[in-house]
Amino acid sequence: LKKRGSEGGELTSGQTLVYAAEASAASAILSNPIWVVKIRMITTHWTDPKSHRGVWHGLSSIYRTEGVRGLYRGTLLALVGVSNGSLQFMAYERVKRFAFKWKRAMFEKAGRPYTLEDDKLANTTYIVASGASKIFALAVTYPYQVTRARIQNNATKHLYPDIPTCIKRTFSESGVRGFYRGLATNFVRVLPGGCVTFVVYENIAWLLRIAAAT
Template identity: 45%
Template sequence: MHRKDEQEKNYNAIKAYTREGRQTELSATEHLVSAAEAGILTLTITNPIWVTKTRLILQYNSDQTSKQYKGMLDALGKIYRQEGVRGLYRGYVPGLFGTSHGALQFMAYEELKRDYTKYKNMAPEQKLNPLEYITMAALSKIFAVVTTYPYQVVRARLQDQHNTYAGVVDVIRRTWRNEGAPGFYKGMVPNVIRVTPACCITFVVYENVSRLLLGRTK
């Protein structure tokens, strides 16, 4: 399962638990905290998989000194044997900061939806049309990407076995010195183009399936 899908599932579970027995909507802070908790849980479970993915992508066949992996299981085994558990959790600290991406996205989406229904004098539970959901999902995703993208650059560089960094601070210092501010946003535009449509589809499907399931339970 994609990490964002898993985070969304955890977020919805935590949000439902937080709202249990309440008649009022969650506040922006509560949405933010719920999404952050879901992000940390998802990160802890999936970080070794993402380290493996990064190592497999960054293999340079022309570089005979680089580690060569035959596949995911081979990579997991070699990383664990050669670097221990610490190797499987490289990039975990900036990843913790990265949970703010999902947290900001879900908070922005919920707040946009709530403010929009108020503006239209609609009931909070009233269904919107697909275009409205798509617009809110796209805006919340773009907001989250622009706000948190630098952590993805830092994290990927920490996980690259071809470069040695002393830690997060060292990555930030060297990136700033060698590339300036644009270095922290390399690849952001293609990333926005890639992830935004999937996010929109996910939220539209989620909203409609949720309505369908809630309707059946009543």
């Protein structure tokens, strides 16, 4: 999608947002049953008769007792949640584009030629860009993640039977803070992996460009 959209030049922020949303939506729909099983395995004690012994047992058990609808419980929220990845990629591309423009300007100011080997940012820049974009995306979309987890948790199904009830109950019990419970822990969990992923991706992409040009 990115290659198709950038044939006429650089992607705009809007194009980046749309293409990232399309890819994230497909991923969310395909992986939702796994997320349902994961949430229930985490929130159900192993001694509970309703606990799942593994992924396959969870999938088959939910399908047998709740049907396909049970496997796709929370899908609407998952689709809302594609904005997380979309916002992250949009912010990341904007920061990276600014960094590249600044680097080219520095080369031009110094009178140095800008070669393909130079078409790469420092790893620290990639780390800062990916970390900042992830923090931005999480801060905006975290309330949906809290709501989705409570909807998919079988143990609290009687408390949060649907999205409107879940939102109203969470707000009445904890206020706005209730929608951001666990945010700091989530930052610690996702930031290292996200930063490493982007650094590895950018370095491999750069090496492939170098190899293709030689």
